[in-house]
Amino acid sequence: MEFAKLFELIVAASLINNFVFTRFLGLCIFFGVSRKMETAVGMSITFTAVMMVSAGLSWLMFHLVMVPLNITFLKIIVFIGIVAGFVQASDTIMRKVSPELYHKLGIYLALISTNCIILAVPLISAGEHYSFIESLAFAFGSGLGFALALVIMASIREKLELADVPAPFKGLPIAFIVTGLIALAFAGFSGLIKL
Amino acid sequence: MVDLQKILADLAGVFPLADIFHFLIPQAGVGGGVEAKEHVELIPVIKSTLIFLAGIGTVFGIGLSLAAKKFSVAINPKVEQVMDVLAHAH
Numbered sequence: 701m702e703f704a705k706l707f708e709l710i711v712a713a714s715l716i717n718n719f720v721f722t723r724f725l726g727l728c729i730f731f732g733v734s735r736k737m738e739t740a741v742g743m744s745i746t747f748t749a750v751m752m753v754s755a756g757l758s759w760l761m762f763h764l765v766m767v768p769l770n771i772t773f774l775k776i777i778v779f780i781g782i783v784a785g786f787v788q789a790s791d792t793i794m795r796k797v798s799p800e801l802y803h804k805l806g807i808y809l810a811l812i813s814t815n816c817i818i819l820a821v822p823l824i825s826a827g828e829h830y831s832f833i834e835s836l837a838f839a840f841g842s843g844l845g846f847a848l849a850l851v852i853m854a855s856i857r858e859k860l861e862l863a864d865v866p867a868p869f870k871g872l873p874i875a876f877i878v879t880g881l882i883a884l885a886f887a888g889f890s891g892l893i894k895l
Numbered sequence: 896m897v898d899l900q901k902i903l904a905d906l907a908g909v910f911p912l913a914d915i916f917h918f919l920i921p922q923a924g925v926g927g928g929v930e931a932k933e934h935v936e937l938i939p940v941i942k943s944t945l946i947f948l949a950g951i952g953t954v955f956g957i958g959l960s961l962a963a964k965k966f967s968v969a970i971n972p973k974v975e976q977v978m979d980v981l982a983h984a985h
Contacts, residue, residue, distance in 0.1 A: 765947070766947075769943045769947060770939075770940060770943065771940065771943055771944050771947060774944060774947070774948070777948075778951065781951060781952075781955065785955040785958070785959065788959055789958065789959060789962050792959070792962045792963050792966050793962060793966050795966065795968050796966035796967070796968055797966070799968075
């Protein structure tokens with residue numbers, strides 16, 4: 701029962717309510733790093749890791765401190781602070797502890813701290829009253845969905861470089877059109893899970 | 896007094912399409928989670944807000960500055976000088 705619920709959360713967050721193609725959040729990073737497959741994969745890994753840790757931290761802060769103090773209306777500003785603080789700390793520590801990993805993934809960290817998906821996940825978890833494990837599963841599903849979106853988009857855009865695109869549509873415009881088409885395809889996932 | 900729920904139920908009976916609402920439909924945007932309260936004690940809320948924000952700010956500030964000191968990486972200033980001399984085409 702518990703596992704089925706978690707699985708449902710992960711599928712719902714990654715496919716049915718995919719943050720990029722259904723909710724249209726986090727588009728700046730989505731278009732920024734989906735030009736090459738290499739950056740897309742690096743971004744996906746970093747993003748999912750940061751997302752899960754920040755969702756856990758935000759859940760702890762929300763349920764252990766903010767709910768008892770009756771100050772849940774501060775959740776937006778506090779979640780922004782938690783994400784920014786965690787990203788800054790991991791940036792500092794990673795630079796010293798493993799410079800190789802920093803060289804590979806460090807450039808994505810600064811981008812992630814301003815992403816709206818990373819803020820939306822704790823906000824939705826708080827709004828839907830998810831438990832700790834559920835909110836971690838939700839964060840994992842969202843990261844998985846974002847990774848899926850990035851990999852699909854990167855593979856298409858690498859092919860688009862070779863395609864004969866009309867001059868006005870070269871670059872970003874055709875990427876937006878492709879995103880719209882994929883979003884239509886993702887609409888087919890609605891109704892995948894029967895409640 | 897009009898019973899809104901009864902009207903909605905009748906409407907759902909009229910339109911067979913309403914069956915799709917049994918499925919998980921996509922949600923757009925982020926919302927919900929706002930609970931109404933009958934009465935709010937303003938002064939304690941302001942107090943706990945100020946204490947909480949000051950506390951979290953202090954904790955984060957001290958933690959980050961300690962981390963920056965403990966994990967500081969010495970960067971050779973010559974690297975930047977050489978980069979400046981080179982053409983910015985890398």
